[in-house]
């Protein structure tokens with residue numbers, strides 16, 4: 001059974017069951033998975049802050065809803081798919097990314113400048129934040145754990161081709177590789193190459209092919225026939 005975040009917090013703050021109740025619970029239904037220490041700590045902090053009136057639960061719900069439902073790689077994939085089907089849009093995106101991104105209804109929420117980088121058969125762009133984890137949240141959601149790791153942040157600069165190989169991308173030697181270092185003021189969106197075999201696909205179907213990693217530049221977008229059907 002799925003418990004809502006708010007429901008879980010309420011349950012956590014209710015009194016412990018008596019031994020008889022606990023025995024009944026053990027045999028009456030499946031046991032609830034115990035959350036990790038970190039999620040328990042976050043939930044405890046949240047319930048304390050709410051209890052003391054320091055934060056508004058509705059504001060927290062709105063924030064969580066934003067990151068669960070409103071921002072994420074699906075936004076970036078819509079930008080890429082539009083650029084693939086509309087050459088004029090692609091030109092606008094490459095020359096003035098913030099304006100072109102806002103055209104599709106994704107205004108900057110972090111106040112940063114955005115630059116779109118086009119991957120072609122001759123040039124491959126990949127993005128890192130060597131200092132911390134700067135990332136275009138509005139378009140790609142929260143950064144993956146590996147993006148924040150010191151291994152990626154250092155090796156993406158020292159041995160980018162080796163890192164790409166580990167992601168399964170063996171870049172030919174004649175393809176120029178450019179590594180871009182994000183900052184809080186300047187973040188990047190990679191526009192990956194449109195894969196072969198997608199001539200008849202519409203914009204929505206194309207958006208479905210675009211992966212988060214391809215928009216960071218650590219993999220290519222696979223053609224529909226290359227994708228594994230599960």
Ligand code: FE
Nearest residue numbers: 129132133134
């Ligand atoms: Fe950063």
